[in-house]
Amino acid sequence: MYKVWRKRGEERRGIAEQEIFPFLSEHIEMHRLRDQDALVPQPRGSLPKACAVGLFAVTMICLEFWGFPENVGCVIMVVLALTLGPLLYGSCLLAEEMLFHSNTRYRGKPVLKQMLPACGLWGRTLLTAALAGLLQYLVGHPLSNEGQYWKLLCLCSVTYTLLRSLGVLGPSEVEVSDICEGKKMNVAHGLAWSFYLGYLQLVLPLLEDSIETFRATHQSSSSFRGRGSHRLLILIPLNTNIANKLDSEDDNIRFYDNLPDIEIDRAGVRRRVYKHSVYRVLDNNGKAHDFVAEYATPLLTLYNMSHESSAGFGEPERRQQVLLFFRTLQDILDQSLECRNRYKLILIHDEHEEDPHFLSKTILRHLKQQEKEEFCLTPPPHQEMQNPFKGTGGALPSAPPMSPEPLSREPTLMYSLEEPQPLKEAVENSHY
Template identity: 90%
Template sequence: MHRLRDQDALVPQPRGSLPKACGVVVFTITMSCFGFLGPENGGWLIMAVLALTLGPLLHGIGLLAEEMLFHSNTRYRGKTVLKHMLPACGLWGRTLLTAALAGLLQYLVGHPLSNEGQYWKLLGLCSVTYTLLRSLGVLGPSDVEVSEICEGKKMNVAHGLAWSFYLGYLQLVLPHLEDSIEKFRATHQSSTSFRGRGSHRLLILIPLNSNIANKLDSEDDNIRFYDNLPELEIDRAGVRRRVYKHSVYRVQDNNGQAHDCVAEYATPLVTLYNMSHESSAGFGEPERRHQVLLFFRTLQDILDQSLECRNRYKLILIHDDHGEDPHFLSKTILRHLKQQEKEEFCLTPPPHQEVRDPFRGAGVALPSAPPMNPEPLSREPTLMYSLEEPRPLKEAVENSHY
């Protein structure tokens, strides 16, 4: 059985900067070794930088020709070349600046080759060879680089589905969840529904295989449909009084005790599952699993920043290696409900401490005074709160006597 911390270990984290650090270390070590061979290594370094930057510039010129001839109106709507096409083709910014700086330094320092013809031949061959290999896809970005670019620029399918699920559903219904539960309890006074604080949250189930059923009770015999929360009606996208509602399920543990909760699957997972079964979508099972994990992480990040949804939800990642356990779903839900109950803090009164009277047994007569309840010498800090309604501030009253 997976523990709750395995959920965080399974979700991929954003990629770091380790490749950049490795590149800097390798470059530093190499230049340190070559630095003992002679002072002409600076010219070799400048020539290498110039050759490596001219290649991407030549490749960008080819991309620019394609964009100007065939996609100027459809993709850029006739916008200016300098403002949109050049940056899109890589002919702007760091690459152009690095090439210009390397060319200037090469002109000032000079090339390290004795024959100038060999210098231009080597520079030209490196540039055009890079352009050819890049156009053929040999030097194209790897799958890891493409994934990093898509995640960094929020271009994955999971990012769009997570934002759609939040803006189109969770942001609308979660602020009204507590009121709906209170109304439900008022109409079901004979039951003991929603006894714990953890059951007052919406449990959003996210299975890794994205294969979700229409009914929770059809997957686990320990889960029973109880009733629906009161419907929420919102005017949305031209639809008057669009109805949103949640279902209340009663989950039974091993001791036969029932626990009520509001649970449902994340509906965007249906889209991911159907896309993986459409050949035209180009979306296989490994890509689907990766997108499910990105969907979980993105949705968690969105909800963590949402003040309207705070403490009103719980994301539950459902593993797909449960070994055909028929009650795996109910056990997972109960484990998260118990975990939320353990996270609560109980405000208990401080332990009673006896206070010693310094005058007791000394034979000293004390003057009559109203009884006092001395404070203990030391005690643990506690949080003091009042259950009374807030009152307005009293006006100042003059009570001076002359």
Template identity: 70%
Template sequence: MMLRLKDQDALIPRPRGTLPTVAAAALAAITIGSVVFLSPERLFGWVAMVILILTLGPLLHGLCLLAEEMLNHSNTRYGGRRLLSHVLPACGLGGKTLLAAALAGLLLYLAGDPLPHKGLCWKLLILTSVLYALFKSLGVLGPSEVEVSDICEGRKMNVAHGLAWSFYLGYLRLVLPRLEDSIAAFRETHKTLWSRGSRKLIILIPINANISHKLEDEDDNIYFYDNLPNNEIDRAGVRGRVYKHSVYRVLDEHGKAHECVVEYATPLLTLYSMSQESSAGFGEPERRQQVLLFYRTLQEILEHSLECRNRYKLILLNDEPEDDPHLLSKVILRHLQQQEREEFCLTPPPQQEVAHPFIRTSSAPPNDCGHPEPMSREPTLMFSLEKPQPLKEPVEDTDHYRGKI
């Protein structure tokens, strides 16, 4: 079934916000305030030592990663690029971490040893940093699934992001600007009544990604009518690569047929096939998550695309089992009726011209929508060919009655 807008908002994952950062900042402020209240004289020393522990551990782990990258992957992964500009930042040895460690070391040197026993601070720093690098390499301190998901979504590294951009750049951006002309040519050859609301490409996105190649197999109220005229585009060395759309007729409850251009999102076939391959490491929960991310990403892309605006309709289909065998046709018809109403309300009816823009005879009815009457012709600019004349002084030409004194 088609999900309502409210249900979609509750189902589609939103981008993660800054709540973890705010919570961490609040926790740090409370802790530092407690340390200031209990022992303010050792605050700077404690802060410097903690910063050194948090920075020296990643630096040591970065050195371990650097040894692997330089010995085995410097040419294959980095192409012999410079050490400082590429390899070091890739291993986590960036300038920010080095600068933070240097400033913390300087602050600790100026503030003095915060621990009561001399030399205990540096022993603790070294031991903690070494154990951190060890546990990090063993995966004990690895990133959580939430962190990995946040990184992949933030850097557009998910499978869904790549499929959505490929679907847009390799297909939708090429065919949607030509869709209106294809429908117009189809109407001339087939002499069919094509409703205003069906002049868009309907893209079905089922959450389970299990789609059939023929819509009539899903619903017997839907049957194939014909294909739109082919669009031939030179693409990637292929001369006249063919792009086509299929026209289906959808029967309503009264048996009336409604023509529309509808298809499934083809990248879902890739997601479904990946979930069936054990070597892909892509199970059903991951597939469902990627389908929702695919829908969200594609929607964001198309909303900012001038070439595709008002030429498509994305329909997210729920994967819950339904007993209605004509559910898909009802979903499509519901969209067509909704689109028809929107187009009818947004498109003003044609108005006849009047004889004079300012005079309305009694037989002419007023405008029902409260808009002013249309002008008899398009407004034009009028230019005078006479030379500009200077301003004249005012002349008294009024006759006054002169009575007798």
């Protein structure tokens, strides 16, 4: 009796494990993919501007509550002093540019066209200073002594110029990063655009035909059975540790063969050859999965720059540039109609270097995720419905039986050869 009870308990436990473990594995996979999205930095927003506006409003309310009748004049004076400082500092920059860089950097172009805007003597700063000066003339200075007003205005402007030139009031690292990201001036932006325009935009539209040709010449094998394996897997490791062969990084990955060469006339080279390698990986069930993968080659540039002292590019900067490269390349490819559904970017974390099979596990996870979420289409469940017109003397028009079809089927026009039926009144068939 004890043996029978124990056997039944083991059977129940096995059934529970079969039902729970697939759910847990899918949950873990989705959690890992979410961690990848959380690792990539997002563009900075406008929260500092909102905080500055709120701080200014609170300060003005407090001053008004404490009884300062000349608040408007004080604000205009402060604005005038803060805008005259950058204009004086821009004049110092203009002197350097006109004396030493007029021909080399501006090629002798007129001062008003490039030098003044480049030195900050144009645009919003000049307009704000002019508007503040006009308002100050109309409202009047808030100080009782006019000499003190002009002395304070000059001291504020000159002091700002001195502190700015010494770097005390220079932009912070966050501001520099925001400016570089906003104007696409980072190393990662240039590498991402070069990788797209010089390589991915050329080969990705031809990748599917190359895979079909490969399958025709390898009919004996079960190559590329899943639609998810028809994409180019672009591997982007955070540590930029790029090996020449994937199978040297992971023993579970085996080199299978090369796709047919893609030949394109490019930059004066006739029939330039582009190659893609096919790899095979086995899952836990022993099922083989073929895929086309390669590392993002621009990461080699980041890796070499971080090992050159003259580049001024350390490991923290390299990691930040890798994440910006991933985000920029993802944004570029998302807007590209030629490359849509032909690629998959995989960000490889560097915190699992001790696992010798982390690369194969990551690739398998992404292959299965593509199959389940993007291409796995199940038929709708069968439902039995009562005829709502039963007992009313009416009959439904005859129609062919509906059968579940895949959603990827080409749309067709369905019509009936019977005469049109008159509209029938609604019949209440609810049961309470």
